Amino acid sequence: MGIAQPESLTQKFFGGCHAVEGFVVNLNSGFFLFVEPAAFALLQFVFELGIELVIVYWGGAVYGVLHLHTDKTAATATVGQQVAAVAGADKASDSW
Incomplete structure (x- = not known):
């Protein structure tokens, strides 16, 4: 018995795969x-x-309007504070 023979038997058995598909479609309905x-x-x-x-x-529009009303953005203020801290530390070491 070859591979094609069982496939041909399933096609003959109650209408083949179409019978199974029809049964499933009826269940879904x-x-x-x-x-x-x-x-x-x-x-x-x-x-x-x-x-x-x-x-x-x-x-986004609300964020843009609120962003325009601020003097500095959060990222700019953070960078400025870091630069001031480093510059202040350097001046303190030169003062003695």
Whole structure:
């Protein structure tokens, strides 16, 4: 018995793989009585994505406005404080 012979037997057995696929599809239809159309799901996804993008953009706009009202950014202030500490230590050693 070769490899192809069992495959041909399964194709003859109750309609082959199509019988199994049909049985599974019927089971799924029984579980999901109300099926949402794919087009409506796609429109809902696009709408939700648009809302999330607006929220992200609004958060960026608020951050930008708050950033413009500050005198220095946090990174600049930190670097300036570090430079002052190093320069002050150097001046203290030259003063004696």
